[in-house]
Amino acid sequence: MRKNISTLKLPHYKSTAGCAAVRIPVPKEVLLPVSPMNSHSATAAEPVVQVGDHVRVGQLIAKEKDRGSSDIHASISGTVKAIEPCAQGGRKSIAIRIESDGKMEKYPDLPIPQPTNLDEFLECVRLSGTVGLGGAAYPVWAKLSAAQKNHIGTVLINGAECEPFITSDHRAMLECGDLVKKGVELLKQFLGSEEFIFGIEKNKPDAIEAMKKLFADDPAVKVLELSSVYPQGAKQVLLYNATGKVVKKGERLASLGVIIINVSSLIKMAEYFVTGMPMVERIITVDGSAVKEPKNLIVPIGVSVRDIVEACGGLKEEPGKILFGGAMMGKTQESLDAHILKATNAVVIMNQKDAAQTEPSPCIHCGRCVAVCPLGLNPTAFDRAMQVEDEEKRAEILTKEQVKVCMECGCCSYVCPSHRPLAANNNAAIGFIRSWERAHKEGGK
Numbered sequence: 001m002r003k004n005i006s007t008l009k010l011p012h013y014k015s016t017a018g019c020a021a022v023r024i025p026v027p028k029e030v031l032l033p034v035s036p037m038n039s040h041s042a043t044a045a046e047p048v049v050q051v052g053d054h055v056r057v058g059q060l061i062a063k064e065k066d067r068g069s070s071d072i073h074a075s076i077s078g079t080v081k082a083i084e085p086c087a088q089g090g091r092k093s094i095a096i097r098i099e100s101d102g103k104m105e106k107y108p109d110l111p112i113p114q115p116t117n118l119d120e121f122l123e124c125v126r127l128s129g130t131v132g133l134g135g136a137a138y139p140v141w142a143k144l145s146a147a148q149k150n151h152i153g154t155v156l157i158n159g160a161e162c163e164p165f166i167t168s169d170h171r172a173m174l175e176c177g178d179l180v181k182k183g184v185e186l187l188k189q190f191l192g193s194e195e196f197i198f199g200i201e202k203n204k205p206d207a208i209e210a211m212k213k214l215f216a217d218d219p220a221v222k223v224l225e226l227s228s229v230y231p232q233g234a235k236q237v238l239l240y241n242a243t244g245k246v247v248k249k250g251e252r253l254a255s256l257g258v259i260i261i262n263v264s265s266l267i268k269m270a271e272y273f274v275t276g277m278p279m280v281e282r283i284i285t286v287d288g289s290a291v292k293e294p295k296n297l298i299v300p301i302g303v304s305v306r307d308i309v310e311a312c313g314g315l316k317e318e319p320g321k322i323l324f325g326g327a328m329m330g331k332t333q334e335s336l337d338a339h340i341l342k343a344t345n346a347v348v349i350m351n352q353k354d355a356a357q358t359e360p361s362p363c364i365h366c367g368r369c370v371a372v373c374p375l376g377l378n379p380t381a382f383d384r385a386m387q388v389e390d391e392e393k394r395a396e397i398l399t400k401e402q403v404k405v406c407m408e409c410g411c412c413s414y415v416c417p418s419h420r421p422l423a424a425n426n427n428a429a430i431g432f433i434r435s436w437e438r439a440h441k442e443g444g445k
């Protein structure tokens with residue numbers, strides 16, 4: 001990655017920054033996909049309940065198989081009504097539908113974890129079902145397991161939250177200080193890290209203040225005030241701005257002695273060590289021009305967007321676009337029947353005017369998309385490659401142009417005067433290259 005990282009100044013639209021998170025009423029049902037549904041390389045967990053079973057909050061209902069999936073736990077108490085195929089955001093999965101008994105009864109066998117060494121600690125994090133809550137949904141234990149091979153001297157805690165609309169990390173920092181502290185203590189104890197750096201954008205002065213106060217007596221913790229530019233929270237950008245380090249091609253972050261953890265992931269992980277309750281709920285931001293009362297909400301995983309909208313007073317206009325995530329990286333959902341995933345940090349519902357898209361026109365070779373890419377990639381090459389019919393040739397170009405490095409930040413689409421859907425094309429290209437690689441690996445070629 002080049003060192004003068006390009007970033008964009010975007011409107012923030014963070015009107016919910018002052019809205020404390022409120023818990024929604026118990027929903028009538030939840031739908032819990034057993035696959036993370038937001039990653040090209042995710043695998044599915046295996047259901048361990050059957051239709052008709054009674055389940056309680058925190059009970060394991062699907063067991064993960066590998067680093068590409070996580071344990072799924074019942075987020076409400078009630079009856080398993082179906083184990084069925086589901087599709088949302090362009091991805092498919094098996095999902096477990098639970099009908100609520102209205103009681104939110106807690107599963108009785110949830111002991112407080114008491115790890116004594118790194119391996120036990122990682123196993124506990126694994127059982128907590130915590131995944132990266134900044135969007136990637138990669139299991140947190142798998143990320144932390146890098147400490148088994150490398151000394152992780154520095155932990156970067158990502159509180160940048162640079163995407164327009166989203167304020168759920170911001171609220172979590174203000175409202176869950178004890179858990180932030182517990183999370184840092186756990187990583188200090190089991191990873192042996194000496195340095196903790198919070199990266200928070202300057203547009204959250206109260207969160208910066210709160211973190212500084214929380215760790216005022218701890219010289220191992222620094223709170224870094226970052227400029228409010230996009231994509232400040234992206235791994236490569238945060239790493240460079242916080243430490244001056246750059247991950248080279250093929251290099252892992254951990255080999256530099258660094259890991260990056262999203263602040264809400266840190267909080268969820270810590271919560272398990274305090275309460276024994278695995279990941280069954282989260283804070284989400286609900287905003288957008290079609291939403292009557294934008295809010296931050298505490299919701300059970302698997303609740304429908306429809307229930308969330310109701311908790312926000314309904315819609316004031318017909319929805320034009322429903323996004324899981326912010327305006328830049330959010331994934332479009334087909335309808336209000338989509339269900340919240342572990343990594344859903346926001347639901348943004350735009351009215352039809354804001355959602356209207358300008359028809360793309362041919363590329364004028366202005367080079368803006370290349371100039372703005374924080375990773376120095378060439379999105380026009382991906383665009384052209386996807387039009388190549390010969391799949392082998394297409395795969396060759398995409399590999400050469402390092403499409404898998406693309407973090408789908410959307411900066412290239414944002415600046416394109418021809419309104420080419422470059423980020424969406426990059427997503428399709430990454431999907432293509434991953435399937436191509438899988439097929440050729442399985443085929444033994």
Ligand code: SF4
Pocket residue numbers: 372373374375376377378379405406407408409410411412413422423426
């Ligand atoms: S979406 Fe990918 S190619 Fe486009 S600017 Fe972001 S990292 Fe670069």
Ligand code: SF4
Pocket residue numbers: 362363364365366367368369370380415416417418419420422
């Ligand atoms: S920004 Fe758009 S028009 Fe300019 S080179 Fe990139 S794809 Fe072409």
